[in-house]
Amino acid sequence: MNKKIVRIGAAFAALTLSLGSAACSDSEDSGKPTKISMMVLGDKPSNGRLEAMLKVLNARLTEQANATLEPHYIEWADWQTQYNVALLSGDTSLDLITTATDWLFAWENAQKGAFLPLSADMLKKEAPKTWAQVDAKGDWDLTKLDDGQIYFIPEDNYTQWTNHGFFYRGDWAKSAGIPDGTITKFEQFTQYFQWVKKNKPKAYPWDVAKQNEGALTGYLQGHTDWVTLQEVSTSSYYPFQIDNSGATPKVTSWYYSSDQLLPAVTQTKQWNDLGVWREDALNYDGNTREEMYAGLSGTEQHHTQTFVTQVVDTMTKKQPGSDPKMFYWGQENGNVYRDIKTHGAMAVSANSKHPEKALQVYDLIRNDKTDYDLLNFGIEGTDYVLTADGKLDHPKGWDISKDALDSNFWGGRMDEFEPTKVTDAPNKADIYKGLDAVAKVYPFSTLRVKKDQIDPTLTAIGGVFSEYIPQLQYGKVKDPAATIAEMRKKLKDAGFEDALKSIQADVDEWSKTHKAK
């Protein structure tokens, strides 16, 4: 199947190569507005709201820059493959591309030449406001490869916390005998789960579906002071951590080296035997968040952003008195990091025929408040309303599952344009403040791992992980110690230590010019 995709891709690449040069248009010079296509990630809405908004927005953009914006959706089904294939195909109709260094392969694609290098002069001329804002924060370095060129624009002025954790019910935790109903240590979930299992027969203590490493990574993050290296992933896993406690940062791995993996797996086995999740959680495909909203799950696993923007509000409405709370990974030992500033970013396609126009449009949707509001919130009155105290609300009868705008602009949101939302958790500010006080800045954002050299090894490592982690995360093993040893042996055979060494060399090189603390 993959091969067919590659073949199709290759065929199109060949076609566009031969046709591309002939098809250059110069509509910028003529009076017609230039169409700027922006790749976004998300499911394309079909309720007409997006089109209605674009009509208004594009009238403005035509006036401001003689251009129009057209979102191009990469839908969530098979998005990893679709995203990369779209870039590989050399599609000349794409201009702006949403990207990210930790989850959207920004460095790989920059290295492979998918993005247009952006010169300072070009940015200053075509996107002056963006240039000035990012420059003032000193964040352009976060977007450069070894060649010193800028490859994308960071969403560096938008505060969000995508640190993961467990959402649980304060009322049930209290009944479980946990002081104040507030969990402060990862292991306390055993007590919570036991109580739910015994007293809420209809509910799963933690209804969880398919891949979810939380039971392992949550434990490991709270029991080591290592930080996950976000630049290297394989299969669906991040295999490497950095031990930053010594004089120089040392590359290591929870799954390969940590003593804490055994107690973590021993605990998942205990949870599995207790019936914390469905026996067939690995194959179950239900909407577990809805289960929690329906009172059928005691726990849900996701990040702070989801908690403060959706879960608190919905739980308060659907399960009155449930007192939703969140325990985040690393809460017990303060091993928690801020979001990196390139968790969202925007690149210009190397094949774009109108890179200058694309930057002009980007500068507008990022910095012009009216354009920004239209793109992100829609049309005032039908998509959203503002309350008397300036909070963002939706008009009466608005239903998220039917009326959502879903423009999915994640490559340039700005704090100053983001209103408080009526549905935000009332204690959002406190939660942010609490995180602010302990969270550290991820120091390795400027590290560029030479992945070319370890790619085949990483693929093999991914194969081993995908065979073992699902069993370990759900405690589906007879003898945790033996299974861990078996996995580590296979990782070694796959070349894990070569990869460690190669990344360590990159880190050492980086350390000469950068500070890890």
Next chain:
Amino acid sequence: MAIQLDARRVRSGESRPAGDGRDRLRRIGHSKTLIIMCLPAILFFLVFAYAPLPGSWIAFTNFNYHDGIFGSPFVGLRNFEFLAKSGQLWKLTRNTLLYNVAFIVLGNIVQIAVAIMLNEIRSKYFKKVSQAVMFLPYFISVVLVGVIAFNLLNYDTGALNALIERTGGDPIKIYSQAGLWPFIIVLFHLWQSTGYGSIVYFAAILSIDSTLFEAAAIDGASAWQRTRYVILPSLKPTFIILLLFSLGGIMRGNFGLFWNLVGNNATLYDTTDIIETSVYRMIISQNNFTTSTAVGLYQSLFGFALVMLCNWLVRRVNEDYALF
């Protein structure tokens, strides 16, 4: 369809002495309709199988967008390494082969049996209805098949276990017993493919010369004897051609079916992991088209070698049955 699949007739057509150009043109003129009917298939293979062939070169490169497929640095067999390094090559090759052998052998047997039974049905309406009912699963998306299987087989809420519990038994943890899955997967595969596959055999039976049946009837052949001595021998060429076709794909798995039935359930991988599913998991988050092409190439070359070998064997036994 039956005519095209009958090896002997195709061959006898080919073995006609080659005429001069005008003769050939006239022959093409005669086959105009046939050629037009084949055109979509010919185009399909040209566009999707032959035109991209040179692109396979990507499997031997460290690909980057700038230099393109043929300009990127050559890295030899490095992109094939991971299959061996992950320590799974043997298991994956074994599983893929065994499943395909089971699919091909059982599939053809069941399809032939069904085709013969359909042929014996006298009521026209019952025949049509049976065909339609058997054909239906072919159109059900494998995603739905996966959901159906889960709702039948899962431990907590599955229909099968509910039935076992009601009748006083102990529920079975089907999704953690690797030994059961070869049967489950083969069963689902047969359920999906039998109706479709039997059509070809049914058509072949219909094209059997009716004088053979009349002669058998005069000689007093029973239904079983008719099947054994008339139908089965007449189906042999069709069977061999279909077999040779399917051998080419023996290293390719039915990715959709396996992925939707098993997915991330690593406890079942010993008996259910095939090349496609494993590779999919390995490279899902890696922007790595070179390794996936490498795998595809490995599968294609293996299938190619196998087809050549079997065709050679078939030709030695009976030249008429060989593809070429």
